[in-house]
Structures are given as C-alpha cells and as structure tokens.
Amino acid sequence: MYYEAMPVARSLPLTRRPLTDQQSALLAPVFAALSDPVRLRLFDLVHRAGSTGVCSCDLTGPLERSQPTISHHLKVLREAGLVQARREGTWLWYSVVEESLSRAQAFIQR
Amino acid sequence: MYYEAMPVARSLPLTRRPLTDQQSALLAPVFAALSDPVRLRLFDLVHRAGSTGVCSCDLTGPLERSQPTISHHLKVLREAGLVQARREGTWLWYSVVEESLSRAQAFIQR
DNA sequence: GTTGTATATTGACAGTTGTCAAAGTATGCA
DNA sequence: TGCATACTTTGACAACTGTCAATATACAAC
Numbered sequence: 001m002y003y004e005a006m007p008v009a010r011s012l013p014l015t016r017r018p019l020t021d022q023q024s025a026l027l028a029p030v031f032a033a034l035s036d037p038v039r040l041r042l043f044d045l046v047h048r049a050g051s052t053g054v055c056s057c058d059l060t061g062p063l064e065r066s067q068p069t070i071s072h073h074l075k076v077l078r079e080a081g082l083v084q085a086r087r088e089g090t091w092l093w094y095s096v097v098e099e100s101l102s103r104a105q106a107f108i109q110r
Numbered sequence: 111m112y113y114e115a116m117p118v119a120r121s122l123p124l125t126r127r128p129l130t131d132q133q134s135a136l137l138a139p140v141f142a143a144l145s146d147p148v149r150l151r152l153f154d155l156v157h158r159a160g161s162t163g164v165c166s167c168d169l170t171g172p173l174e175r176s177q178p179t180i181s182h183h184l185k186v187l188r189e190a191g192l193v194q195a196r197r198e199g200t201w202l203w204y205s206v207v208e209e210s211l212s213r214a215q216a217f218i219q220r
Numbered sequence: 221g222t223t224g225t226a227t228a229t230t231g232a233c234a235g236t237t238g239t240c241a242a243a244g245t246a247t248g249c250a
Numbered sequence: 251t252g253c254a255t256a257c258t259t260t261g262a263c264a265a266c267t268g269t270c271a272a273t274a275t276a277c278a279a280c
Contacts, residue, residue, distance in 0.1 A: 024151045029145075034138070034145075036268075037135045041131075067226085068227090072268075090226050090227085090277050101218055108218065167256070176239075182239085
C-alpha cells in the first residue's frame with residue numbers, strides 16, 4: 001500500500017489580485033499543518049532526511065509522544081500535501097513534497 | 111493607545127540542528143495565525159497595502175464576516191507578530207511586520 | 221497458520237477555535 | 251455633556267484538535 005500526498009492548490013503565486021475565497025481555502029490547510037509544534041518538528045526531521053526520506057520508526061522516539069499521536073500528525077502532514085510516504089517492507093519512509101513548500105513560500109514572499 | 115506586534119522568536123534560521131522544542135513552540139503560532147482562510151485573506155489585504163497600511167474599516171467589508179469576528183482575527187494576526195496597528199484618530203491602520211514573515215520564510219526554505 | 225514488529229484507526233476526553241449578538245471602551249465633534 | 255463612529259470584549263455554542271489506551275491492520279519470517 002502507498003500513502004500519497006493529497007492534491008493541493010497549484011496556481012497561486014502568479015496573481016496580483018487579492019486572495020480569493022477558494023485560494024485561501026486551499027492554502028490555509030498547508031499552514032494549519034505547520035501550526036502545531038510537534039508537526040513542525042516532525043516536518044523538520046523529514047525535511048532533513050532529504051530525498052532518501054526517514055523511517056517513521058525514527059520519528060516516534062525523539063518527540064515524546066505516543067505512537068498513535070505521531071501517526072496522527074504524520075497523516076495531517078500527508079493530507080496537507082507536505083510529505084509523502086512509501087512503504088519498504090514493514091517500514092514507511094517519509095519525505096518532503098517540495099512543490100507544496102514552494103506554494104506556501106510563494107504566499108509568504110511577495 | 112497603540113497596538114504593537116508582540117515579540118516572537120528571532121534566532122531561527124541559522125541553526126543546522128533539528129528544531130528544538132522551544133523553537134517550534136515559538137514558530138507554530140505564526141503558522142497558526144495563517145491557518146484560517148479569513149485570516150489569510152486579511153493578511154493578504156494588509157500586505158497589499160504596503161507600508162502605508164490599510165484602515166481596518168476597509169477590512170470588514172470584503173470578507174463577509176461580522177465586525178467583531180474581523181476584529182478577533184486581526185488580534186490573532188497581531189499576537190502572532192504578523193501585523194501591527196497604529197491609531198489615527200478614530201481609525202486603526204494595519205501594516206505587515208516584515209521581519210515576522212522572514213522568520214516563517216526561513217523555516218520553509220532550506 | 222502463528223508470531224512479532226510497524227503502523228493505522230477508533231473512541232474518548234479535555235481544551236481550543238470561529239462565529240455572532242450584545243455590551244463595553246475609545247476617540248472626535250458639537 | 252451628549253452623541254456618533256470605530257473598534258474591542260464578553261458570553262455562548264457548535265465544531266474542531268491533540269492526546270492516549272486499546273484495538274486493528276499490514277507485512278515478514280517461521
């Protein structure tokens with residue numbers, strides 16, 4: 001089984017009009033996914049692992065949260081399109097979806 | 111009376127270590143402030159107004175929310191350090207705190 | 221199949237959030 | 251002083267969120 005990144009807004013940065021209702025509704029979940037300290041640290045750890053990714057078994061330890069809680073946060077990050085996971089045997093390897101980052105970045109810098 | 115931007119983390123981007131507990135606790139509220147569609151649009155409107163700022167009376171109209179709700183969201187943005195307000199007679203003029211943006215940006219791009 | 225390890229889901233609970241109506245505070249002007 | 255305008259605060263409510271224990275599912279090895 002394969003856990004993919006969910007689809008998210010693509011056409012944001014080019015407009016010079018005020019943010020529309022739809023645009024903000026697509027972008028907000030990305031920031032919402034980064035709005036929790038545990039998820040920020042998770043995302044940071046995944047990001048550090050680069051394209052190789054990181055085994056989620058290595059993510060449960062350092063954050064002092066239960067395994068279900070970490071699993072829940074990883075799901076939030078996945079559904080926001082920020083990370084993706086691929087299975088390798090028993091393990092899941094998480095990596096960052098660079099594209100999603102550039103969308104958030106496009107909003108922030110202008 | 112003067113509504114200022116609240117103090118927020120300053121020393122984030124330079125480290126190459128994993129995000130600490132404290133760092134993530136300081137950064138998360140910034141993303142949390144951007145995690146609501148109405149606030150995203152508010153912030154966008156303020157940002158567009160540049161250094162002149164925008165009168166908050168002009169922010170209540172376009173977003174289809176009650177005036178107290180808009181006031182609440184502006185407070186959240188202020189407390190996250192993303193915007194600041196200065197009073198001019200009866201009006202409040204809102205403008206973006208650029209520095210706060212660069213901190214969020216520093217996290218996103220690396 | 222059984223057993224063991226890795227991860228996800230469910231259910232529950234306290235705490236937080238977005239929203240509005242109503243009431244309060246601040247400023248300017250007559 | 252009184253009134254009008256701009257904004258904030260309070261109180262209430264439904265919806266959502268972070269957390270864990272318990273349970274379930276997926277895969278590998280035997």
